[in-house]
Amino acid sequence: MSGIAIIVEYDVKPDCLEEQEKRVLESAAKCLREDGCLRMEVFVPDGQENKLVLSELWRDEVALKVHRSQPGHAEEHEHVDQLCAGKQVRRGRPI
Secondary structure, three states: OOOEEEEEEEEEOOOOHHHHHHHHHHHHHHHHOOOOEEEEEEEOOOOOOOEEEEEEEEOOHHHHHHHHOOOOHHHHHHHHHOOEEEEEEEEEOOO
16 A cells, blocks of 8 residues: 555543544645545544544645645634644554
8 A cells, every 4th residue: 555644632621622623624635636645534532522633635745745835724623723722743654
């Protein structure tokens, strides 16, 4: 399998999970409309109520570069990150 897999783990501030879910889902829906975005899945891990995980799959580096160059991309990430106490991003190739 080719592509670029990205996993983002958000540590959500207390009492902000519902709003963070809304923000991440809105962002994911926009990404899914982009050429080259193959997957955007969002979930709350069992037993970790203040954590939100986003799983992305992009066709290739070109698609990811186009995504990141979209107007408002940086501002959208800032909007999502406002409700986070921390964030971890992992990137790799799917096998």
